Amino acid sequence: MYKLLTPGPLTTTDTVKERMLVDHCTWDDDYKAITQRIRKQLLDIAQASDQTYTSVLMQGSGTFGVESVLTSSVGPKDKLLIAANGSYGLRMADIANTAGISHLVYQESYQNVPDPEKIDKLLTENPDITHVSIVHCETTSGILNNIEGIAKVVKEAGRTFIVDAMSSFGGMEIPVEALGIDFLISSANKCIQGVPGFSFVIARREALEKCAGLARSLSLDLYSQWREMEKDGKWRFTSPTHVVLAFAQALKELEEEGGVAARHSRYAKNNRLLIEGMEQLGFRPYISKSVQSPIITTFLYPENKTFSFQEMYHFIKERGYVIYPGKLTDADTFRIGNIGEIYEDDIEKLLDIFKEYKDLKE
Numbered sequence: 001m002y003k004l005l006t007p008g009p010l011t012t013t014d015t016v017k018e019r020m021l022v023d024h025c026t027w028d029d030d031y032k033a034i035t036q037r038i039r040k041q042l043l044d045i046a047q048a049s050d051q052t053y054t055s056v057l058m059q060g061s062g063t064f065g066v067e068s069v070l071t072s073s074v075g076p077k078d079k080l081l082i083a084a085n086g087s088y089g090l091r092m093a094d095i096a097n098t099a100g101i102s103h104l105v106y107q108e109s110y111q112n113v114p115d116p117e118k119i120d121k122l123l124t125e126n127p128d129i130t131h132v133s134i135v136h137c138e139t140t141s142g143i144l145n146n147i148e149g150i151a152k153v154v155k156e157a158g159r160t161f162i163v164d165a166m167s168s169f170g171g172m173e174i175p176v177e178a179l180g181i182d183f184l185i186s187s188a189n190k191c192i193q194g195v196p197g198f199s200f201v202i203a204r205r206e207a208l209e210k211c212a213g214l215a216r217s218l219s220l221d222l223y224s225q226w227r228e229m230e231k232d233g234k235w236r237f238t239s240p241t242h243v244v245l246a247f248a249q250a251l252k253e254l255e256e257e258g259g260v261a262a263r264h265s266r267y268a269k270n271n272r273l274l275i276e277g278m279e280q281l282g283f284r285p286y287i288s289k290s291v292q293s294p295i296i297t298t299f300l301y302p303e304n305k306t307f308s309f310q311e312m313y314h315f316i317k318e319r320g321y322v323i324y325p326g327k328l329t330d331a332d333t334f335r336i337g338n339i340g341e342i343y344e345d346d347i348e349k350l351l352d353i354f355k356e357y358k359d360l361k362e
């Protein structure tokens with residue numbers, strides 16, 4: 001048994017896992033009511049009103065949700081601008097390439113956030129761009145992108161704004177309606193602390209209405225999924241019933257914790273403690289503090305040549321925690337997530353394990 005310090009799947013409560021011990025059928029009224037309640041709760045978390053916004057659940061992992069939005073909303077005459085500073089941003093370009101979606105990539109280095117002014121300039125220079133997409137917390141490095149600043153220029157330019165808030169939604173306040181985000185994507189197994197199995201989309205109704213007939217995939221057709229779900233909560237195809245029940249419990253527990261503000265403060269505290277403690281042990285974070293997210297942190301390998309990530313990983317795992325390898329091309333790094341059912345006490349224990357390992361090596 002060990003706890004996950006990874007950014008999803010993450011450590012969930014026993015009560016969330018226990019909810020999966022029940023078999024549920026998909027067309028039953030009770031089950032459909034659970035789906036409808038989840039959809040409403042997601043809008044509340046997004047600070048979005050039911051009149052202007054709706055939410056749609058989609059089978060599959062988070063990427064299925066991103067692919068669903070991109071392939072359902074960017075039409076044959078449209079063009080997508082993708083602001084990327086990590087592998088999840090670049091994955092959107094992969095999706096666009098695979099689906100034959102016309103697009104332009106504005107790439108920043110992994111340590112820099114995309115600049116609203118540069119996006120504004122690109123929109124002026126390329127009037128054919130209709131949609132702009134970006135990742136909120138780039139889980140690749142843990143950098144936090146400035147979606148507020150970018151929302152402002154995208155909305156002023158009258159374009160559709162798509163945000164992959166996979167690893168931040170539920171763990172950070174994102175006022176979706178105030179920012180005018182048209183589509184926001186997240187998934188069951190990140191900050192809401194459910195188990196993997198579906199993604200969800202917060203969509204501005206007007207933008208979603210425009211998706212009718214645009215889908216380039218049958219099963220990922222966001223508009224059709226919405227139409228079906230909007231009737232009475234029935235999913236279009238078989239839904240991950242156990243995952244949905246666990247998610248309903250996870251939402252209840254998020255509320256009991258005190259909502260997104262309370263969860264954010266727990267995560268931020270975990271993150272602060274982690275970075276301070278790791279710095280004291282001589283590990284340097286890869287992302288500068290001003291743009292570090294409270295979700296996951298990338299640390300550089302120590303300069304010591306005998307350092308072995310594999311050895312350290314197993315040492316830590318044997319003592320009850322699983323950390324995460326790095327995902328950067330230009331530096332040797334590892335990552336530690338601090339979301340999920342993780343508390344200050346866990347971070348302190350983890351730091352003790354790191355210290356024990358370091359003492360052993362010196």
Ligand SMILES: *Cc1c(COP(=O)(O)O)cnc(C)c1O
Binds near residue numbers: 061135167187
């Ligand atoms: C987790 C994550 C995804 C989705 O990854 P899946 O493996 O498909 O669940 C997408 N974007 C970001 C930023 C993520 O953190």
